[in-house]
Amino acid sequence: MKSATPSDRHMQKCLAPARSFEMRFTSSPRGARLARRLVAHRLHEWGHPYEGSLNETVTLLAAELAANAVRHGHVPGRDFHLRLIEGRDGVRLEVSDTRTERLPESRPPQDPAADESGRGLLLVEALADRWGVEPRSPGKCVWAEVRPSPATPR
Template sequence: MNELPLEATRFASSPRGAQLARRLAVRHMEDWGHPPASDASCAVALVVGELAANAVQHGRVPGRGFSLRLTLDAAAGLVRIEVADATSVKRPPTVPPASHPESESGRGLLLVDALAVRWGSAPRHPVGKTVWAEVSV
């Protein structure tokens, strides 16, 4: 298998941290041969942006940030995105929540669902959760 994993990078649990995570993802996609304006890079950037924003908004624990890990599986044509935060939830997301058509938020996981081949979440030990998505490249 031709995998190129990256060590998890930690970010502050803030809007700036989410922005930096997205920029880092675009830079790695470019290193892997997918220019910033390519469909693959844009899809990965959007998914990273949504998952990081959710980690900041819903997974924030004072004094703890979130982490981003990317893995390219060139043979399978997939980039795996993992965003981990320190909040444990009884039932992590497995399907996009229903949102009201006129609401200003609540559509992030719908976007992830549309762009990812598959996605899900898992508990993180000793504390927290990881939300992951796999995007075709």
């Protein structure tokens, strides 16, 4: 079972950040698209090739979390924030928005046909080794961690 919402200190112990990238994006489909592309590019620069499984997985997670921030976390006049952290044990992706009243479920619905929303979180649940939601002021941060597979070159 995957975890939900440990503290930032827990992440720092587990991943021991070596490199990071962060940026604010307009809360629009164009901003979400740019966030996804920059995540793929940054991972490639860090030695995780575009066609590698870690790059593809984290880029897909970035696409989903950025789209969710735009669709469900949009507050007029506010951007969303993305942070990518690479450590010796894997990569952590954080996407923050300023909307506090709409929090994702810590466990996505098991029957995607029963609910119109939450399907993207099934993808996050399947791809991330761990993911969760943390409050922030204002808003929330949805994060996902991915550890490289043993066959993934560094």
